[in-house]
Amino acid sequence: MDPITFSIIRHRLFRIVDEAVITLKHVSGSAITNEGHDLMVSLYRADGSLLMGGVGFLHHLTSAAEACKSIIRNFSGNINEGDIFLLNCPYTAALHTSDIYLIAPIHHNGVLVAWSACFVHVYDIGAMNPGGFSPDSNDIFTEGFSSPGLKLVDKGEIRKDIMNTILNMVRSPEMVALDMSSMIACNNVAKDRMQSLIDKYTPKVVDKACSLLISQSEKLFKERLAELPDGCWHSRQYFDVKGQTFKVLLKMSKEGEKIVFDFSGSSAQSQYGINCSRWASWGGLFAPLFPLLCYDITWNEGVIRPVKMIAPEGSVVNATRPAPVSIATVGAIQAVNNAACVCISKMLSASDKYSKEATAVWHGSHFAIFMFGKNQRGTQSIGILTETFGGAAGARAIGDGVDVGGEVPNPISRMANVETMEATFPIRYLFRRRLKDSGGPGLHRGGTGAEFAITPHDAPDGGINYVISGKGTEYPMSDGLGGGYPGAPSNYLWVKTNEALESGVPLVAYPNSIEQIPGKKEKISWGVFPLVGLDSLYVGWNGGGGYGDPLSRDCDSVARDVKNGVVSNVIAEKVYGVVVDNGKVIHKETNFLRKKLKRERLEMGKINDI
Amino acid sequence: MTSKFSATLSIDQNGTILCSDCEKQLCSREEIWKNYAIVSEQPMERTCGSTYTVSKDVLLRQFYCPECGSLLDSEIALSGDPFLNDTVRG
Structure with a gap:
């Protein structure tokens, strides 16, 4: 094929995904989508295989491929132009129920030529706890609406019976409707641009280019694997939930052009929703693999072919129905992300050519805190504290990690301004800043996490509630590399100022550190809690892992x-x-x-x- | 002439694993190099300070070159956990 035409089509495919992401954000009204970038858009071949992986949470790229394939199997003979399907069942393909996939077939002159798929974390999915992360759920049945596939849009017409049924089952239906609209618009744009591309270059040429693109990725990835040393690398992640400890063990073997991720030895599945399904682990290991090994290779089916995974059935990394999985994305999936990042980086470190690409773990543990209750305008608000997307970069072989520098599995994540959060919820920030001594020490220091405290403000009900499904408090999860220390763990405190005032402790008007806030400080990490009166919620989030020996770090650094206040004396x-x-x-x-x-x-x- | 074995270790043409800082020979590539390093295990909080307030069972396991004292690797471990033994076949 003419290489210029191939290159133009390849770049057009990138642009289609980019434009679809922009559409998604323009239509969506939620902070988790617009600020946190908890989203994904990708293009798939007619058979559902990944064609062009987009940005956003990368562990969705392969799962959405499985979602496409499931729709193809289950709707055979009933897939029409203008249709859009919904799938959010974690035991079919999705990661957890609140990350809804909307999947659209793309036809050209009546022939199915491709699919577009996207997700957002919807405002609510009707689980026991508001927001989708449901620490009180002990099975999938209490984690909200879950579908292995249904037709939401039929030949261009939204099926109101389906849409109304979904909206009838969730909190804040008007916001969930907006989430759905954003995904429909996103898919419409992707479909329109893909059809324009085919109009210009003909179906045959575009099909040929897509086929070549996948072959090219497979060839390039296999060449890269062949350049890397053969061997076995190990990593181990611990995480804690309500006093119980779970572990994810990984042995990564690379031989020639093949690579195997073996999670044998990982903990048995939990009664809590930190488990994940097999497809979620599969996606989880690709989240660091794409950027670390394929930073210059198109992320598609060609990258997937040389990879194998072993995940024991009934474990936290391959839970069996009806085990709960609502917290999978920040539970077992994140542990899989971290473990894979470590093993891949160890392999890179053993390569004379690629050692500079190695990195310690970034932002090893999300804190998923969803606020819910009556806001200052008298209506209901549900939403995440987007600081969890601020992250903390791991130190790399070439330099320090960036403070509050994001995470590997989502290259475009970020957090909202304080003012955005204060406008969304009846809260006031007491402070928000980088957290001293949270970056893992090393020759290159891990990026710091941060700390903040919030208290109710202008709340009609005197406060608001929050759901927290935090782990990474008892075990650091941002592993270091090459001797570098892990980043500091996370820390969540309920500061009981109301009680303190009753016993005569004086109020501090403008506290700017956790030490200055009066009241008993109770460590919390799991469940639903009130934030009322003068009480505060303090969060200190984990730093990135360090790289190398801290005694070799440049003294001036x-x-x-x-x-700068990020390392103590x-x-x-x-x-x-x-x-x-x-x-x-x-x-x-x-x-x-x-x-x-x-x-x-x-x-x-x-x-x-x- | 050496090539990389890890971020902190090298391997020579005879298949011997060396400290990259001082070139101390640790063992052959068929053996577990961590068995030839100095090992320390300490509670995380004692090593890293108050931001690392974690379960007392959590240990920072560190491996040092027995010649120059360079830090070769770190692991988070519970007491009794096996070493994470990586192998590189070249």
């Missing part, structure tokens, strides 16, 4: 971190071996301290003493 001395005074390195004491710490290392442990 440590001094800069201390001066205590950690500068204890972990980095750098003495800083007034923002400057005290070289004589630093040299002495670093030698002393190295000596202690040699003395503190013995070979094989464990």
